[in-house]
Amino acid sequence: MTRVNHEKLTRFVSRSFEKLGVTSGDAEIAAKVLVAADLRGVDTHGVIRFSPQAWYVKWLTEGSMTARPNIxxxxxxxxxxxxxxxxxxxxxxxxxxxxxxxxxxxxxxxxxxxxxxxxxxxxxxxxxxxxxxxxxxxxxxxxxxxxxxxxxxxxxxxxxxxxxxxxxxxxxxxxxxxxxxxxxxxGKLELAARQGKSIPAGWALNEQAEATLDPRMAQKARRxxxxxxxxxxxxxxxxxxxxxxxxxxxxxxxxxxxxxxxxxxxxxxxxxxxxxxxxxxxxxxxxxxxxxxxxxxTPPIEGQERVYVAGEIEFETAEERAERGIPLLPSVLKGLREVSEHMGVPYDLE
Structure with a gap:
């Protein structure tokens, strides 16, 4: 995976939102929320969702999401x-x-x-x-x-x-x-599918309402x-x-x-x-x-080094990624390059 500077990534996403008709202030907020997820290691809710075919760009382009809403x-x-x-x-x-x-x-x-x-x-x-x-x-x-x-x-x-x-x-x-x-x-189904991994038992069912370990089958079934x-x-x-x-x-x-x-x-x-x-x-x-x-x-069980408290891993991940960059999958970078081409926003992430 390629590591990307979080500040560069935030600027790129913010500029792209502006090209889609979002005000500069709102674009900055939206970009910060997405990149904050990647910084904290919640990769399922970050820029994995930022491509011409996915979610925010798609919804703004087709008009099903309001770029300048009357809140x-x-x-x-x-x-x-x-x-x-x-x-x-x-x-x-x-x-x-x-x-x-x-x-x-x-x-x-x-x-x-x-x-x-x-x-x-x-x-x-x-x-x-x-x-x-x-x-x-x-x-x-x-x-x-x-x-x-x-x-x-x-x-x-x-x-x-x-x-x-x-x-x-x-x-x-x-x-x-x-x-x-x-x-x-x-989002963990999509992440597993992109990485070519199976999913654990107990996550999802297939279209026949049977347990499945296949993330793509689980995505299709939506169960x-x-x-x-x-x-x-x-x-x-x-x-x-x-x-x-x-x-x-x-x-x-x-x-x-x-x-x-x-x-x-x-x-x-x-x-x-x-x-x-x-x-x-x-x-x-x-x-x-x-x-x-x-x-x-609390003494940890065999095979584990320590006991964590909710949020601790994410704070440590954010600190490490702020210093070394956010690791992004090739498929995610491909989506960002496509946004750059479609929106005419300079691509300076790699």
């Missing part, structure tokens, strides 16, 4: 709001919605913002982590296209419905739990399994979490992706909680450090 607040209270995204880029809408949640939390102690009529917003952690500099707990979640079967089910009825919670600490790294409610995110894989493995818990996300992002906002025939638009839900409305921030962060250190002090 507006539909209803509002001192601590809550509902935003209509006008089918704009989820990254831009999500950024604004999370900023609004943080502003409300500063005033009221807590801010909860729902979003309707949006599109795919990328990596959930980006939004939840916006709360960290404000000494707040951040929450971000979204519903997704219908490709997950309920426990005991044969057909897909809801999406991977990811969620993220970010919590500040003091000397330790923040706790950042960013997870799909499936055993594996849908991912809830977190746990089977009832014996606890998939009813993943199923329940996914529907909870659908309720907050879909039923509460009026954008139930699980019931939409065309799988779009999407609904999101964001939250910010001011720590100091419960206890002094310094005390809270001190106890977060104590908790994290206790977890990390």
């Amino acid at each position: 507006r607040v539909i209803s509002e209270s001192s601590s809550t709001a509902l935003i209509d995204g006008d089918r704009g880029m989820g990254m831009v809408i999500g950024h604004r919605a999370m900023e609004l949640a943080i502003r409300k939390a500063k005033e009221s102690g807590i801010g909860m913002v729902g979003v309707r009529n949006s599109r795919h917003y990328g990596m959930s952690a980006y939004y939840a982590m916006l709360a960290l500099p404000h000494d707040m707990i951040g929450i971000a979640m979204t519903n997704a296209s219908r490709q997950v079967v309920p426990t005991f089910g044969r057909e897909a009825r809801f999406g991977t419905n990811p969620m993220c919670y970010s919590v500040p600490a003091d000397q330790e790294l923040p706790f950042v739990l960013d997870m799909a409610t499936t055993t594996a995110a849908a 991912l399994l809830p977190l746990g894989g089977s009832r014996e493995g606890g998939s009813h818990k993943g199923y329940g979490l996914a529907i909870l996300v659908e309720i907050l992002c879909g039923v509460l906002t009026g954008t139930m992706t699980a019931l939409n025939a065309d799988q779009d638009p999407r609904g999101h839900f964001f939250g910010a909680i001011r720590v100091d409305t419960f206890r002094p921030v310094a005390e809270f962060k001190r106890d977060m450090d104590r908790l994290i250190r206790e977890l990390k002090s």
Whole structure:
């Protein structure tokens, strides 16, 4: 794989978005969200989705995603709001919605913002982590296209419905739990297919609703399994979490992706909680450090060097990739070169 400087990559993606009619400010936000995913090692939600045939470029080109949306607040209270995204880029809408949640939390102690009529917003952690500099707990979640079967089910009825919670600490790294409610995110099927690898058992079913290890067959079938894989493995818990996300992002906002025939638009839900409305921030962060250190002090099992806490691997990956560059697959670079040719944006990544 070729390593690419993250700042160059961000500039390239931002300029490409501008060529597609997105304002410079919104283009910069969207590019930062995508590259942040690659930096943190969440390669399924980064520039792998940035080619003329995939997602954002395709949707903006065909007009199914609004380049310059009229994002507006539909209803509002001192601590809550509902935003209509006008089918704009989820990254831009999500950024604004999370900023609004943080502003409300500063005033009221807590801010909860729902979003309707949006599109795919990328990596959930980006939004939840916006709360960290404000000494707040951040929450971000979204519903997704219908490709997950309920426990005991044969057909897909809801999406991977990811969620993220970010919590500040003091000397330790923040706790950042960013997870799909499936055993594996849908993007991991594509990554496995591009790398020519099989997928583990418990990830997905084929079109006959039988277990499969073939990522391309799984992609075609669109029958991912809830977190746990089977009832014996606890998939009813993943199923329940996914529907909870659908309720907050879909039923509460009026954008139930699980019931939409065309799988779009999407609904999101964001939250910010001011720590100091419960206890002094310094005390809270001190106890977060104590908790994290206790977890990390757990003796590892044979074959493993250490025990991690949620978000730790991603922070370490981001540090390494910021220094050495983001490793990109040849197929991803090919897609970026095609964007350069189509958009007339100079290609300086290799």
